[in-house]
Amino acid sequence: MKLFSAAIVFIALFFTFDANAQIEKDSIKTTNNTSFEKGKKYTLGGTSVTGLIKFSEETVRVFTGLRNGQDIKLPGDKLTSAIKKLYESKQFSNVDVYLSKIDGNTVYLEFDVLELPQLNHVKITGVKKSKAKELIKDAELKQGAMLTDNLIVTSRNYFTKKYTDKGFLKTKVSLDVKKDTADVNTVNMSIFIDKGNKIKIKDIVFTGNKAISSGKLKKTMKNTKEKYFGRFWKGSKYIEEKYQEDLESILDKYSRLGYRDARILSDNISWNDDNTININIGLEEGRQYRFAEILFIGNTEYTDEYLNRILKIEKGDVYNGAVLKERVKGDGSPTSEDLSTLYQDSGFLFSSVNVIETKVEDDSITVEIRIREDEKARIRKVTVSGNDKTNDHVLFRELRVKPGDLFSRSAIIRSIREIGQLGFFDANVTPDVVPDYQNKTADIDFTVVEKGGSQIELQGGYGGGSFIGTLGLSFNNFSIKNIFNKDAYKPLPMGDGQKLSLRLQSSRTYNTYSFSFTEPWLGGKKPKSLSFSVYSSNQYQLDFTTYDVDRDKSLGIIGASIGLGQRLKWPDDYFQLSQTIAYQSFKLNNYGFSVGGDFLSQGTLNNLSYSANISRNSAGPSLIFPTYGSEFSIGVKATIPYSLFESKDYSSLDIEEKYKWLEYYKLNFKGKWYTAFTDKLVLMNNAEFGYLGFYNEELGHSPFERYYVGGDGIAAFQLDGRETIGLRGYENNRLSDTNGGTIFTKFQMELRYSITDSPSASIYTLGFVEAGNSYNNFSEFNPFELKRSAGLGVRIFMPAFGLLGIDFAHGFDPLPGQNVKSGWQTHFIIGRQF
Numbered sequence: 001m002k003l004f005s006a007a008i009v010f011i012a013l014f015f016t017f018d019a020n021a022q023i024e025k026d027s028i029k030t031t032n033n034t035s036f037e038k039g040k041k042y043t044l045g046g047t048s049v050t051g052l053i054k055f056s057e058e059t060v061r062v063f064t065g066l067r068n069g070q071d072i073k074l075p076g077d078k079l080t081s082a083i084k085k086l087y088e089s090k091q092f093s094n095v096d097v098y099l100s101k102i103d104g105n106t107v108y109l110e111f112d113v114l115e116l117p118q119l120n121h122v123k124i125t126g127v128k129k130s131k132a133k134e135l136i137k138d139a140e141l142k143q144g145a146m147l148t149d150n151l152i153v154t155s156r157n158y159f160t161k162k163y164t165d166k167g168f169l170k171t172k173v174s175l176d177v178k179k180d181t182a183d184v185n186t187v188n189m190s191i192f193i194d195k196g197n198k199i200k201i202k203d204i205v206f207t208g209n210k211a212i213s214s215g216k217l218k219k220t221m222k223n224t225k226e227k228y229f230g231r232f233w234k235g236s237k238y239i240e241e242k243y244q245e246d247l248e249s250i251l252d253k254y255s256r257l258g259y260r261d262a263r264i265l266s267d268n269i270s271w272n273d274d275n276t277i278n279i280n281i282g283l284e285e286g287r288q289y290r291f292a293e294i295l296f297i298g299n300t301e302y303t304d305e306y307l308n309r310i311l312k313i314e315k316g317d318v319y320n321g322a323v324l325k326e327r328v329k330g331d332g333s334p335t336s337e338d339l340s341t342l343y344q345d346s347g348f349l350f351s352s353v354n355v356i357e358t359k360v361e362d363d364s365i366t367v368e369i370r371i372r373e374d375e376k377a378r379i380r381k382v383t384v385s386g387n388d389k390t391n392d393h394v395l396f397r398e399l400r401v402k403p404g405d406l407f408s409r410s411a412i413i414r415s416i417r418e419i420g421q422l423g424f425f426d427a428n429v430t431p432d433v434v435p436d437y438q439n440k441t442a443d444i445d446f447t448v449v450e451k452g453g454s455q456i457e458l459q460g461g462y463g464g465g466s467f468i469g470t471l472g473l474s475f476n477n478f479s480i481k482n483i484f485n486k487d488a489y490k491p492l493p494m495g496d497g498q499k500l501s502l503r504l505q506s507s508r509t510y511n512t513y514s515f516s517f518t519e520p521w522l523g524g525k526k527p528k529s530l531s532f533s534v535y536s537s538n539q540y541q542l543d544f545t546t547y548d549v550d551r552d553k554s555l556g557i558i559g560a561s562i563g564l565g566q567r568l569k570w571p572d573d574y575f576q577l578s579q580t581i582a583y584q585s586f587k588l589n590n591y592g593f594s595v596g597g598d599f600l601s602q603g604t605l606n607n608l609s610y611s612a613n614i615s616r617n618s619a620g621p622s623l624i625f626p627t628y629g630s631e632f633s634i635g636v637k638a639t640i641p642y643s644l645f646e647s648k649d650y651s652s653l654d655i656e657e658k659y660k661w662l663e664y665y666k667l668n669f670k671g672k673w674y675t676a677f678t679d680k681l682v683l684m685n686n687a688e689f690g691y692l693g694f695y696n697e698e699l700g701h702s703p704f705e706r707y708y709v710g711g712d713g714i715a716a717f718q719l720d721g722r723e724t725i726g727l728r729g730y731e732n733n734r735l736s737d738t739n740g741g742t743i744f745t746k747f748q749m750e751l752r753y754s755i756t757d758s759p760s761a762s763i764y765t766l767g768f769v770e771a772g773n774s775y776n777n778f779s780e781f782n783p784f785e786l787k788r789s790a791g792l793g794v795r796i797f798m799p800a801f802g803l804l805g806i807d808f809a810h811g812f813d814p815l816p817g818q819n820v821k822s823g824w825q826t827h828f829i830i831g832r833q834f
Contacts, residue, residue, distance in 0.1 A: 028075050028097045028109075034097055036074045036107065041697055045106040051113045054184045055091065055728075060111060065090050074099065081297050090146050116146040117179070118537045120186040126193035135159065147177065148185055155191070163195045167237030170196040200227040200236040202276035203372055208283040211259060220253045221246035224279065238269065238277060242409070247281075254285065258318040260365075263288030292364035295345035298371040301346065307369070310342055319365050328355050328369065334413045334621070335628060347376035347406030349435055349442055377407040380441035386448040390477060394497040395446070398422065398519060407442055415446065417620035417629075421496065424477050426758070429621070451799040466740050472503030474802075480517070497521070506544065508549050512537035522564075529565035529578075539720070541591055555591040557720060559607075574618045580611040586704070586720070587786070593739055595659065595703040603656030607704065607721065613639040619674055623761045624797045625754050627682050632671035637705070639663045641695040650698040664702035667691045668723075679754075684704035686748035688772075689722065693742075701777075706740020708733040710787075711772040712807070712827040727772045729789025729811030737816075741774030743781050748772075762797040768809075788812045789822075795829075805829035 007165020028036075036042070046068055050058040058118035064082035072078050079097065086095045094114040101108040122141045124132035139158050145151065155175050163171040171787045172194045174633040190291040204226055218226070223242035225234050247264055254262035266282040291313060296304045311327050313320075330336040343351040352372045359366040383401055384395045398418040400411040416429045416647040426449035434443040479496035482488035505511065516533035543551035561582035584607040615633035619626035642661050643650060650658055668690045675683045694701050705721035710733050725744055728737060736744075748770040755763040771786040791809030798804070806829065811822025 005314075017821065028099055034099050034100060034102050036169055037074060041071050041073055041824075042102075042105055042107040044068055044070050044783075045101075045108045047109045047111060048100065049111045049113060051115070053115050054118075055115060055255050056769065058413075059500035060113065061085070063091070064111070066109075072107070081110075086113065090148060094146075115185055116148060117185050117187045118144060119145045119147050119151075119189060119788055120180045120183060121188045122191070123189070124191045126195070135162070138162075138637060141189065152177070156197075157542070159191065159193055160564070163193070164229065165237075167198040167200065167238050167239075169199040169238060172196070193451065197275055199238065200276050201225065201279060202227060202272055202274070203278045205278060205280045206283060207281070208265065209285060211285050211288065212253065217250055217253070220249045222249065227276070232625075238279070243279075250281075250283075251481065252322055255321045256323065258288040258290060258320065259285050260289055260319060260321055262636075263604060268298065275791045287363055289360075289363050289365050291315055291317050291319055291359070292359070292366040295366070297360075297368055298372065298373065301348070301373055302342070307342075310337060311369075321751075322558060324355060324367070334417075338428075339371075341409055342374065343371075344407065344409040345623075347378070347408070348373055349377035349407040349439070350374040350437055373491070375440045376577035377435070377440045377442055379403055379405050379407060379444060380439075381434070381443045383443070383445045384448065385445055387425075387450055389450055389494050390422075390497070391479075391495040393524070394422070394424075394477075394566040395419065395448070396528075397524070399446070401444055416824070419446065419448060420621040421617075422625050423451075423623045428757070430507045471506075472501065474503075475500045480519075482519075509542045510537060510539040527567035530563070530567070532560070532562040534560045539591070539719070553590040553592070555720070557584060557590070563611075565580040571615075574616045576615045576617070578611075578613045578615070581609070582611070583608050584721070593703065595655070595700070595739075598658075600655050600659065600703060603660070605659050605662060605703075607639065607662045609637055609639050611635065619672070622757065624795075624803070625682070625752065625757060625764055626674045626684075627676040627679060628674055630671065630673045633825065635668045636665065637668075638665040643696040643699055650696065658699065659703060662702045662704060663695055663699065664705055665693050665695070666705060667693070682752045682754075684748075684749070684750040684752060686746070686770075688725065688742045688744070688746040690725075691742065701742050703739070706736070706742065707744040707774055708736045708740050709746070709772055710735035711825075712829055725772065725774075727770060727787060727789065728791055728793075728807050728827050729816065729825050730768075730787060734815050735772070735787055737776055741776055743773065743775040743778065745749060745786070746770065746772030748788070760798070763796075764795050766793050766795065767791070768793070793827075803829070 038701065044066060047061055047064070047066060052060070063086050066072070066078065067080050067083055070078075083095050083097065092113045093116050096112040098110040099107060100110040118436065119141060120143060122136050124135055126136070129772075139155050141151075141155060144813045152175060156175050159173045160171050174194075176190045177187050178190070178191045180188050191212050199314055201224065204214075204218055204221070204224070206217055217642050222245075222549050223239065224246045225236050227236040247267065251262055251264065254260075262283065262285050264281060265284050266280070266390060268280050270278045270279065270280060274309055294308070294311070294313060294315065296307050299307060313324065326338065328339050330338040330341055339353045340351075343353065350376050356368045356370055356371050358367055358368045364551070379401055380403060382396075382401055384392055387395060398415070400414045400418065401408065405411070412431050412433070416431065419425055428449070430447040432445045432447060434440065434445075452525075475492060475494070476499050477494050477496070478498040478500040479493040480498055480500070481496065482493035485493065488494075493732060499516075499520075501514070501516045503513075503514045512535060514533060514535035516531065518529060518531040520527070520529045522528045522530045524529060526610055535765065536559070537555075537557040538678050539555040541550045542548075543550065559582060561580055563578060563580035565576060567573060567575055586605040586607070588600065588602055588605070592599055594600075613635035615631070617631045618629035619631050620625070620629055639662055642663050656739040668688075670688045671686070673685045675685075677683065691708050692701060692705055692707065705723075707725060709725045710727050710730040711724075712728065712732060714732070722740055724733065725746055725778055727746060748768065750766050750768040750770075752764050752766045757766065767790075769788070771788045771792045773786050774783045789809050789811045791807055793805055793807035793809075795803055795805040807827040808824065809827060814821050
């Protein structure tokens with residue numbers, strides 16, 4: 001395979017040199033006994049072209065770049081350049097230039113060209129017709145393309161590599177070109193592909209390895225695997241580029257265990273009679289080394305002891321060159337803790353930290369870490385570019401780097417994260433740092449790619465025999481100050497980062513209308529948010545035995561809320577405190593449900609509540625596909641304990657009077673952690689807990705504010721305070737009592753893989769396992785009695801529509817009151833739920 005690669009390089013070089021050689025030939029010939037003075041400057045009187053079949057003379061003149069009346073030397077750079085341009089156009093296989101006439105200081109040139117034939121029809125045999133069309137398209141064998149020797153060679157090599165990379169190591173490609181008699185100067189190309197059988201790896205044989213077993217070395221090879229029955233997630237095939245990466249992984253494995261001198265003495269493949277191959281790798285391990293002294297030189301800002309705490313390597317530890325490099329230069333992650341980052345976070349932009357092995361004695365290595373601190377650098381100018389719709393101040397207020405600040409790498413990374421969390425831009429924010437060594441300053445420009453800030457909100461899900469849908473408009477980058485400025489409507493006033501939402505949610509059993517507005521930076525100076533909302537809802541009685549809806553039995557809800565949020569500085573500025581005061585009025589019209597053994601169906605209930613939530617969100621950089629950090633929140637929602645301040649005998653009151661003013665308190669916890677294995681493969685862990693409590697045993701639990709567990713997690717009936725907790729693999733809300741639970745738990749692991757993260761669409765697949773349950777009270781609560789499920793899904797985020805998805809989940813346990821496991825469920829997701 002190495003010989004094959006070398007041949008490709010040689011052929012490519014041959015064609016390069018051949019083209020140059022033609023230009024270096026005697027670039028002008030004479031006719032009719034005309035002669036010229038070499039090196040003399042002439043005036044070009046005109047050019048003619050011969051040998052043309054399809055092209056016009058004027059087209060060739062344009063290719064040359066020559067024009068009548070210009071000065072020209074024979075031979076000279078201008079003539080050589082003209083010939084070179086004709087070859088580079090890839091339209092001609094040969095170009096000769098003749099001096100056709102000379103009149104005093106005026107010369108007339110004749111270009112004799114040989115046009116390359118054009119490709120007319122391409123046919124591939126040996127593979128399926130659908131695959132042949134795909135191959136022709138991928139190889140860019142388009143009708144009208146000029147047939148060059150290079151095109152023939154690169155096409156043959158492309159098809160060969162296409163199949164050898166899939167494990168067909170004996171692929172043979174034959175290519176034939178014939179003149180097309182139906183058209184002038186055109187050819188047809190016939191390609192036959194004999195891919196043969198897929199060649200698998202029977203054995204990977206190591207020799208010379210003693211410190212690391214062959215089994216562990218094989219695990220190190222992520223791309224090159226032996227054939228093994230049942231391994232469906234990784235095929236057995238030999239791909240040269242991937243194999244070379246695996247050889248580097250073997251040496252890295254040895255390096256991390258102290259064998260810094262380990263090397264590969266030989267590697268080759270051998271063929272077996274059953275059409276499989278063996279890979280033979282010969283190793284020389286060398287001795288295992290340990291760290292001797294680790295000396296710091298040049299450090300004045302930090303002590304040796306402090307730097308040692310960052311380095312985390314002690315004398316006598318096994319010598320690990322890879323880890324040493326990561327602790328000094330960083331591991332490439334945004335959260336890397338290393339010496340270089342330490343200095344760059346403290347303003348030392350122009351510092352350098354280098355590792356030098358100064359002494360190798362027996363099995364011990366003395367290391368010097370040489371530090372050149374230089375002067376601290378400050379930020380001179382900060383700019384943003386690419387934000388065509390979003391106003392500059394919306395970006396600048398999120399940046400953690402300001403003019404005059406000391407340079408900080410972490411502050412730049414944090415700024416990237418904050419921009420990504422806005423949701424208005426592509427996650428790939430590019431900061432351009434322009435250092436000025438002489439003045440010890442740096443300019444920083446953040447280049448962003450804008451996404452749509454508004455959404456047509458179509459949120460829906462199906463489960464439990466009913467479709468739940470939401471239709472609305474969500475303007476996530478609104479500008480209310482320009483609402484009366486007609487020039488700002490493009491099509492709406494945008495750019496100030498405010499959120500305005502109008503929503504209609506409906507199903508067979510209810511409909512809701514809501515309006516909400518959020519200003520994330522109240523006053524524009526500090527990260528304090530103001531939000532308010534008003535809403536109205538009508539819910540209708542559902543007969544769970546027949547699934548009929550009785551619209552004469554209704555629950556009407558009107559409500560409003562106002563909230564304040566503030567970014568905290570302690571314990572760190574990832575924390576946020578949110579507080580909300582809300583009022584709701586519930587009007588029951590023959591809408592009955594059981595509450596603490598009583599039946600409530602008439603009356604007006606009032607709910608005046610206060611909510612406080614402390615959250616910390618360090619996940620990033622993308623809002624849709626976070627790859628690091630965590631999100632957690634602890635919240636409390638409570639009403640005034642009216643019954644504790646009154647002397648009423650609640651046991652004797654009518655039920656309508658009893659619950660005229662609702663009283664309760666709720667405690668909620670939610671935590672998510674993101675762990676990236678690669679930049680595309682991320683594990684998300686989630687844990688949730690909720691509890692609804694009461695102040696007075698005579699009243700018991702509130703009839704509203706309950707938890708409903710199960711299904712896709714689409715928030716239905718959310719205006720009565722209920723919380724919908726998704727648990728895929730089960731029907732919507734079916735893991736809770738009809739009136740809802742007062743306690744719930746949920747645990748989740750989700751492995752996500754990003755397919756694309758472009759501004760137009762972000763797509764990722766996922767596999768998950770999760771467990772949870774709902775309980776009516778503490779006497780029923782059992783944290784080990786959980787409903788379990790697992791499945792696969794996909795998510796597609798489009799700025800105009802939000803997050804779309806589908807999940808196929810298997811519930812391993814039965815629904816309450818049943819003895820047959822839930823089995824497979826399909827959940828359609830429109831709107832961000834997980």
